[in-house]
Amino acid sequence: MTQERPQRANERRKAVILGASGFIGVNLARALAERGFDLVCFARHASEHWPAESTIILGDLAAPPSQLLAAMEGSIVFHLASSARPTAATDMAVAEIEANLVSIVGLLEATKGVDCRWVFSSSGGTVYGQTDAAQISEEHANVPISSYGTVKLAIERYYSLYRVLHGVDSVIARISNPFGPHQSAAKGQGLIAALFDRIASRTPVNIWGDGENVRDYIYIDDVTGALILLGLGGRAGEIYNIGSGVGTSVIELVRKISAVLRVPAELAYVPARGVDVRRNVLDIRKIERELGWRPAHTLDEGVALTYRWRQSHSPTVRVRDSGQRLA
Incomplete structure (x- = not known):
């Protein structure tokens, strides 16, 4: 019996958005629908701004419904879900780790055999920390000064780990300040x-x-365009800055x-x-060089x-x- 060849990223026309009711999620859903993707929007609560033609699955990443796991097969999965904001406080660090880090590691474990491509929306600011650099490249040291940035960086590391151990296909997007x-x-x-x-x-x-x-x-339409490009053509295992x-x-x-x-x-x-x-x-020369992207x-x-x-x-x-x- 011949095993079916897994899809290459640029052949995928299905997309799943985790955290689709947020600011980036709503705009990404609309951009994907305009490009003709078969779209699944996943969040705790539905949004009135989702495209009418999208499939809606509601739930929590800590206990992902079986419909979500099935929808991920053959899809580009955009991981936008986050329940925290940057802050100097650490009193909610444990809850932040449980809600964001533990839940996504559990989902990676549950789907490590699924044929999908992950695009993780990390942070283009908080993972780098204090620096005097005129522009920050992807190779810059990571010294976060908030729990938020520390958790984002830890999630990046787990994507890398699952790629090494299980061949999980993922791309990391470090986004600056979208609006x-x-x-x-x-x-x-x-x-x-x-x-x-x-x-x-x-x-x-x-x-x-x-x-x-x-x-x-960076304007949101430029962000969604970059995320879609990374989903279709970003190099697996790579990190890309997205900014102006x-x-x-x-x-x-x-x-x-x-x-x-x-x-x-x-x-x-x-x-x-x-x-x-x-x-x-952010230094954005890498994504420009590899994918021809610059903010419009x-x-x-x-x-x-x-x-x-x-x-x-x-x-x-x-x-x-x-x-x-x-x-």
């Missing part, structure tokens, strides 16, 4: 969303330190959003915190598109202060 449509400040999903809400409602913006911390911001390659300080970002809204920003300076790295800008949108273009989307979807912005970190 754009469907991002929610109330859910702590990003600084740009929070700034839009705060400035539009004339609520003071907390600036931690001097506001000169530099980050790499351009640094922007918090103060610069405040000015840009204030200008788009035509509302002056009220700033409230508070002491800096050790968990915030001073500079984080500048920060200004992305901010303008985000503003238009917010105008059409939320003409009146009401802000509920969740106590999240803003800048």
Whole structure:
């Protein structure tokens, strides 16, 4: 009996998104549907923004339903699920490990014989830690200064381990700071969303330190395009940075959003915190060299598109202060 040849990544037209109800997940689902993929959206709760033609499976990664395991066969599996945010606190570290690390290792063990390709959405900032580098390449040292970054790095290591021991096909995407449509400040999903809400409602913006911390911001359509490219053509076992390659300080970002809204920003300076790295800008030459990818949108273009989307979807912005970190 001849064994059927496993699919090559670029032949796969099925996709499963783990954590499909989040900001990246919703946008990735729409991008995959537009490209004609047979799509499965998996999350704890359904999203009204998922494409109508997608198959919905609800559940918890800690106890994955049999339908999910079956759907993974022959698919590109985008692992976006995460139940934590970067913070200086460690009081929830055990729960974070259980919810994110333990659950995915259990799923890897349960599916190590399944023919699928994994694309893991890691962190392009927190796994690297403090550095003075103008741009951070994938070979840079990993010295996370938060539990969030430590767990992301541990998950990366387990993907590598399962590749060595069981031949699991995986690619790691280290994403910088994505922003754009469907991002929610109330859910702590990003600084740009929070700034839009705060400035539009004339609520003071907390600036931690001097506001000169530099980050790499990338529009969500560029992120989803890169993830799909990695799913189809990224080299197995490799790590790829996904970012803009351009640094922007918090103060610069405040000015840009204030200008788009035509509302002056009220700033409230508070002491800096050790968990915030001073500079984080990703070197994206590897994914450009291997897959021809570069972001199609500048920060200004992305901010303008985000503003238009917010105008059409939320003409009146009401802000509920969740106590999240803003800048």
